[in-house]
Amino acid sequence: MNGFDQLNRYVFNQANVRGELVRLEDSLQHIVHSYEYPPQIQGLLSEMAAATCLLTAILKFKGEIGLQIQSEGPVKYAVIHATHEQTLRGVARWDESLPVLPQNFTDLVAKAVLVITITPQDGERYQGVVALDKPTLAECLEGYFEQSEQLSTKVMLMTDLSDPERARAAGMLLQVLPTSAESTKANGNPEFDHLCKLTETLTEEEMFSLPVNDILYRLYHQENVELYDPQTIRFACSCSRERSAEALRNVDKAELLHIIEEEGAIKMSCQYCHTEYRFDAIDVEAIHGGHFGSTPANQ
Template structure:
């Protein structure tokens, strides 16, 4: 697998575009410091790849999040990203919440076996404009199928995804049929391209998707179609947590509760669930926060 990246491509003469996301260090950093069983690692890897693909697809100037909320041994899978470009990496992070004993006892480690009934929530939070949420039922056997349902219902764009993750990396392939008004193609230009390209893409194996270089994947699938490649864009793990953000959250608890916590514990320790960074607030820090929610000190572990 190549360095963590997104590779966009286009099939000239058709209304079909595509992307491949390949994640290795991003995936490994998302798993670091978390005791995730292997089935959860792989599901989270697929979700990270899906999030990377969607962020590039919807061209959002803000945060995109995908949450899968379940009622089973796993109650949450979540991935978030902020967009990048050819010079600045897309920033990606993810987390899972689960019952260790229930996961260990689970005989079925598929998506539905671990999460049970639930829903998929896709949140688009632009820097400017209104926040949007699309919700679909967790009624498909795979994460890819759930995301395809979201595109069919919310974006109304025919979209197919193939996602895979193993112990080393995660990857995803997306094909999307562009609306006629966004292309200069005649209505009858290569009318069977969408079905033909989907048939070719469906021959990809998980091992090929996670193990081959992006260009090798494209050659393996579409060497007779000659896709046009754009410059790849980097992807990296990065967390948006900060002492200031945790301080602002603590301020919302109110003076009485904060002082009660200090009296009980001596200090307040908070931890980011994404990256496991710990922030410690001393009694003096808490008093400063009560007076000014923007107050902070450099104490951090």
């Protein structure tokens, strides 16, 4: 549908600026409808999903990037993970005792921080933390890049919840390529500022209705833009029976067998995709004996 569930990367060859455009629909549904989320939570998760896809450009290796909000406000936490293969998953927890949730971002995530975690398949995990002290998630991400990376960055995030059954999200990112001291915000970059002003003229209606090529032409028809092949985005969960078993390996065997005696089995449910994994006494013996995997699966 006009390039949804795709990440589009492009560069401005004469301006030393890169850009990205992402639009999500099918890949978003399992995330926002996995629980009975209020519209405010659906909107927050949708924005975070679009933002996380945009940030996958940070990954120059195989691995995963996660955005997690930790808050003392109505939203206790919200997290989205994306991989270098453009797979998405996410979940949120909020104060369900509240009859009504705030509409604006600041009140929804009061006294909050955003934790950006980069996890390579090979290498050490990196975490960056930024206070959510600006009116929008997009502005907070811009602040993160300015403080942590010293890179001039423009982020736009949009959501469309007009159809309760088909949430949509979109985002754009412009960033100066880090090739010289001129990349910093402090030194300024007239070409980057000009491109930002052009980008800000895009309306939500245009974002969600026009094909990608038409959007780029509408915004940058006087610029020299090189558009790369898009990457497909989909929902996927990384849970598995083996990972669940590995978690049980750290629990005392006697305690696990006691649970099985009382409840018949140990049940572990993934919070992202709701897949349930069941383990019996034979499984527990195999797990703690170091030979789990040779026994039949009881998923």
